[in-house]
Amino acid sequence: MDKVSLRKLGVVFKREYLERVRSKWFLVGTLLGPVFFAMITVLPILISTKTHASTDLANVTIIDATGSGIGERVAGALRQRFPLSPVPQVRSVDAASIGAEEDRAMLAVRDKETRGYLVLDSTTVAGTSARYAGRNAGSIGDVEQITSIVRQQVLAQRLQSEGIDAKRVAALTGTRLEVRTERIGDSGREQGSGLGAAFLGYIVALLLYMMIVLYGQTVLRGVMEEKTTRVAEVVVSSVDTDTLLAGKIFGIGLVAVTQVLAWVALSIALAVYGGPLLAKKLGAGAFAASAIPSISVPALGALLLYFVLGFIFYASLFAAIGAMVNSQEDVQQASMPVMLLLVSTVIFMTPITTNPGSALARTMSLLPFSAPILMPLRMTLVSVPWYEVAGSLAGVVVACLAAIWVSARIYRVGLLMYGKRPTFGELARWVRHAG
Amino acid sequence: MSDLAIDIRNVAKRYAEHVAVRDLSLQVPRGAVYGLLGPNGAGKTTTIRMILxxxxxxxxxxxxxGQPHLTNGATDRIGxxxxxxxxxxxxxxxxxxxxxxxxxGVPGKLAEARIEEWLERFQLRTPEKDWGLAKIDELSRGMQQKVQFIGTLLHDPDLVILDEPFSGLDPINAQALKDTVVDLKARGKTVIFSTHLMDNAERLCDAVCIIARGDKVLDGPVTAVKAAHGGRVIALAVGGESRPAIAHILADRTLVSRVDDQNRFYEINLAPGADPQRLLQRVVETGAAIQRFELVQPSLHQIFLERVGASGVEEGMSGQG
Structure with missing residues (x-):
């Protein structure tokens, strides 16, 4: 790039950056961002502590068809665990009348007298299964609690039937074990919990997606504004379209980076001053579990690289769309293909978070259109071999160059083309002839 | 140093559906006010965009x-x-x-000083109100046009290109623009403007080029163009009651190629090879009360219609200018 173009690039870049950073919306977004993040980080903790504190979990009907008194044992354990809850009702029945008893228990649940009912039968004694039905059957926390109590009591019952003293049994089985998780990576043990890493990965991926969509569409709107206000013609008489496009994408990209940095700074401030307050309120344990795991410098560098490349890829596509359309109505339709790419990426975030080693996760983190969002997610969850990272980066770079090449051509022709939206055939011609 | 501001040689531009400019050559002397005339769709805007x-x-x-227009920063001399x-x-x-x-390429400090000058000159900054602090969409249309002029001239360009400058201008801004063009010329700048309004061109231009359907029809200094087309146009006025009597003469295509009834007089283009004396004789024979019979310099409008014809106007419609 020669000196004149470079100077003009600077002028365009400066305008794109300053005009946006100076706007009211940028200020509002920057201030509200951390509040939003605090909400999505603290809310799950609040909810999970709330499930721990769920006090009326014992308000259930226990239908005991085992004839071995397990029902009473479970009821006793529930009473002990949830002293504030209404006590469980135990109905000892024979196997044949389980159905009738269940109907009755269901009515009680329906009328909100109890939260659910638990069916214990011969399979429970055999140690294979029990059944729980209730309003909170969808709550993983609640079901986990009930399951562990039933399991414990079946075990206790078996020990006792082997002739071990009841008090000894209670002492032996009365454990409430919690598993702390730790991640091991290439450099050995890493700080922070594994679950914390999953959480961080999810947030990072979500943030990447959000910033790409928000600021990609800012590029689209910027191009469309220049086109529809007709200012484009004056501008391109002073600066060539490639420089204009580059200045626009870099300028807006830096706005995004500025915003993220401001968010990080504000969030740290919020955590430093607001964290202890929150910890006091929720109990230190709940907060420590979700403490932010540290990220290594290379990982941070990779993250930034993925963001920059992903942004350039999508921003150039959005710019091409902005140059194609003439009205707000056209935008939605025209940007559909690009949005589909982005949304299909987000759809895979949850499956990849739960199973980061799967073939799906590997494929999606290597495909150029999804790699910028999903590879950073995978990298925070498991250690990805360096060649996979290098491969995906190379793919993204190639995709970027292709997107820039096509978009710059569509942009060059489309920016001064008014009238109806081009067909695919016309677009192809733009790309071919825009040399 | 070349004494041409613009030198276009054999330029062509084709689109998939049509030819916008077909083998166009034109030279614009330094310091001239130059009119690029033609119907809509003649290729004026395409030509201008190629220059830029x-x-x-x-x-x-x-x-x-005198430099290829792709030379770095060459187009920075254009407004x-x-x-x-x-x-x-x-x-x-x-x-x-x-x-x-x-x-x-104007440095920030210099730009700021000039902006103040221009804002004052165009009354966008008065003791009561400084419109320079307003956002563009808070300005009236007329004020936005002023801002746009300022943007065109702020870098003190040696060449100013105005594409259909008078379209959509209110009379006050049109006058301001005309004054600006005259002022630019006085300062030795070159001005090119395209228009399909011949009256504006006739009043302002030193030289013109008429293009139609992507081809140059004619070009040269306005006086030369007019002289070349002189002697073939006659202004004829007769008493109102005599008008019907001469109708058949004006309809004679061996004598008269085209008549433009201007109400107070007829503007008559002679047919090729026809003799003005013969026309006068025929009119006298009818006994019509002749008030005026004069060989006149044709207006650019006349020349344009004669050379381009109504068809050229009709066919221009692509919007590519």
Whole structure:
């Protein structure tokens, strides 16, 4: 790039950056961002502590068809665990009348007298299964609690039937074990919990997606504004379209980076001053579990690289769309293909978070259109071999160059083309002839 | 140093559906006010865009002040006011102007000083109100047009290109623009403007080029163009009661190729080879009361109609200018 173009690039870049950073919306977004993040980080903790504190979990009907008194044992354990809850009702029945008893228990649940009912039968004694039905059957926390109590009591019952003293049994089985998780990576043990890493990965991926969509569409709107206000013609008489496009994408990209940095700074401030307050309120344990795991410098560098490349890829596509359309109505339709790419990426975030080693996760983190969002997610969850990272980066770079090449051509022709939206055939011609 | 501001040689531009410019050559002398005339769709805007390197010609060369127009920064010497005008709506007037000036290579400090000068000159900054602090979309249409002029001239260009400058202008701004053109000429700048309004061109231009359907029809200094087409146009006025009597003479295509009834007189183009004396004789024979019979210099409008014809106007419609 020669000196004149470079100077003009600077002028365009400066305008794109300053005009946006100076706007009211940028200020509002920057201030509200951390509040939003605090909400999505603290809310799950609040909810999970709330499930721990769920006090009326014992308000259930226990239908005991085992004839071995397990029902009473479970009821006793529930009473002990949830002293504030209404006590469980135990109905000892024979196997044949389980159905009738269940109907009755269901009515009680329906009328909100109890939260659910638990069916214990011969399979429970055999140690294979029990059944729980209730309003909170969808709550993983609640079901986990009930399951562990039933399991414990079946075990206790078996020990006792082997002739071990009841008090000894209670002492032996009365454990409430919690598993702390730790991640091991290439450099050995890493700080922070594994679950914390999953959480961080999810947030990072979500943030990447959000910033790409928000600021990609800012590029689209910027191009469309220049086109529809007709200012484009004056501008391109002073600066060539490639420089204009580059200045626009870099300028807006830096706005995004500025915003993220401001968010990080504000969030740290919020955590430093607001964290202890929150910890006091929720109990230190709940907060420590979700403490932010540290990220290594290379990982941070990779993250930034993925963001920059992903942004350039999508921003150039959005710019091409902005140059194609003439009205707000056209935008939605025209940007559909690009949005589909982005949304299909987000759809895979949850499956990849739960199973980061799967073939799906590997494929999606290597495909150029999804790699910028999903590879950073995978990298925070498991250690990805360096060649996979290098491969995906190379793919993204190639995709970027292709997107820039096509978009710059569509942009060059489309920016001064008014009238109806081009067909695919016309677009192809733009790309071919825009040399 | 070349004494041509613009030297276009054999430039052509084709699109998939049509030819916008077909083998066009034209020279614009330094310091001239030059009119690029033609019906809509004649190729005026395409030609201008090629000069500014917005569109790349398929063939041919363009030189600005003796240098190829692709030379780095060559187009920075041009100030361009496009036909389709507009500015960043949400941007402050001063910032828009500074942006446009900096794009053309004017250093920030100098740009600021000039912006103040121009704002004052165009009454956008008065003791009561400083419109320079307003956003573009808070300005009236007339004020936006002023800002756009300022943006065109802020970098003190040696060549100013105005594409259909009078379209959509209110009379006050049209006058301001005309004054500006005269002032630019007085300062030795070159001005090119395209228009399909011949009256404007006739009043302002030193030289013109008429193009139609992508081809040059004629070009040269206005006086030369008029002289070349002189002697073939006659202004004829007769008493009102005599008008019907001469109708059949005016309809005679061996004598008269075209008549333009101007109400107070007929503007008559003689048929090729026809003798003005013969026409006068025929009119006298009818006994019509002749008030005026004069060989006149044709107006550019007349020349345009004669050379391009009504068909040229009809066919121009692509919107590519």
């Amino acid at each position: 390197n917005i569109i790349v010609p398929d063939s041919g060369t363009i030189e600005l002040f 361009y006011l496009p036909e389709e005008r507009g500015l960043y709506k949400k941007m402050q007037v001063r910032r828009v102007l500074r942006f446009l000036a900096e794009l053309k």
